[in-house]
Amino acid sequence: xxxxxxxxxxxxxxxxxxxxxxxxxxxxxxxxxxxxxxxxxxxxxxxxxxxxxxxxxxxxxxxxxxxxxxxxxxx
Numbered sequence: 001x002x003x004x005x006x007x008x009x010x011x012x013x014x015x016x017x018x019x020x021x022x023x024x025x026x027x028x029x030x031x032x033x034x035x036x037x038x039x040x041x042x043x044x045x046x047x048x049x050x051x052x053x054x055x056x057x058x059x060x061x062x063x064x065x066x067x068x069x070x071x072x073x074x075x
Contacts, residue, residue, distance in 0.1 A: 001050050005041075009051065012037055013062055018073075021066035029062070030055045 012033065013021070024032055033055055034048065043051065055062075 001047075001054060005047075005051070008041065009033070009037060009055070012040070013065070018066045018069050021062060022070075026056070026059050029059065 016033070016036070020032065021029065030052060034051060037043070037051065038048075
């Protein structure tokens with residue numbers, strides 16, 4: 001995965017509403033993020049697989065960041 005794609009996926013995660021990030025189960029969240037990302041940038045099947053694997057490996061971090069955003073908003 002190239003640096004530009006990494007920046008784009010994390011930008012998407014930052015723009016995504018916290019309730020989406022926290023309410024979906026793991027598989028649904030990965031699929032939702034992939035769908036949103038693919039609307040902005042077409043991906044070939046290999047890129048989809050790489051991004052899918054990356055997102056699955058970062059789900060805990062994504063949810064931790066979303067939880068932190070809630071805490072910051074409430075604080």
